Amino acid sequence: MSKLLVKPNAKPLFEGVTLIHDIQKENSSLSYVAFRMIDIKQGAVYHEEVTGKEVCVVALTGKITVRTNSDVFQEIGTRESVFEKVPTDSVYAGNGERIEIVGVSDVARVALCYAPTEKSLPTRLIPASENTVEDRGKYQNKRHVHNILPDDSPIADSVLVVEVYTEGGNFSSYPPHKHDQDNLPNESFLEESYYHEMNPSQGFVFQRVYTDDRSIDETMAVLNRDVVLVPAGYHPVGVPDGYTSYYLNVMAGPTRIWKFHNDPAHAWILDRE
8 A cells, every 4th residue: 555645534523524634744754744635514614723834725616714813814715626727715824823714605625735834924815816827848748837835935934835737648747856855956855745636536647756766666546636745756647638637736845945856867858849
């Protein structure tokens, strides 16, 4: 059984709130990245004290209201499905905040993306309109990106958050690249998690995670709502024909900058005409 592939495990957390994933330092191979996924019904309330960490609350689907010590962000969220391919709203909450998430739509899907910090930065709404949107790659290496918290954003101390869409027949996170060495300015050390969804939902993708010395070398068939952990190594994703892949990436490490290194064996594909 893979140690890097995490299956959804639905369990009640609060009344009307179902915990789908709970990936923490204590139960995973990650030290900097933590991740929760919840489904929350209309009128239900999720609450948490954010201590020794920061969190980006992503309104993945449906609408929610987010309350903190000093702010209320009413009815945020822009889509019923991630495959509408429009950016969504998020809230950044810093160390020391208490957050409450209230379900507004029938069922909302919410991602909580964490990284450790000792700083107490201001809570802030990240509206969909502030997401930078870009297309990357060419040939069979095309993907569509929504940058929620990129490394040049001053909002957060450690956490980075991005959404990626890849159409069938394409690879993303490709050519294989890694960011597991604290060797700036050439490469940064960032752990990463991938939360996956598929359209249609019975689809699958393949994700490989491997290091140069092959101390990690796993190839996984990833299903809808699975999470893949990347403590180190290269981590390409391949999408079969007929399906569209969505994933939500969370990254964090000792320095909040994304500098990656392509696998030399495969970097040649970038030089094709």
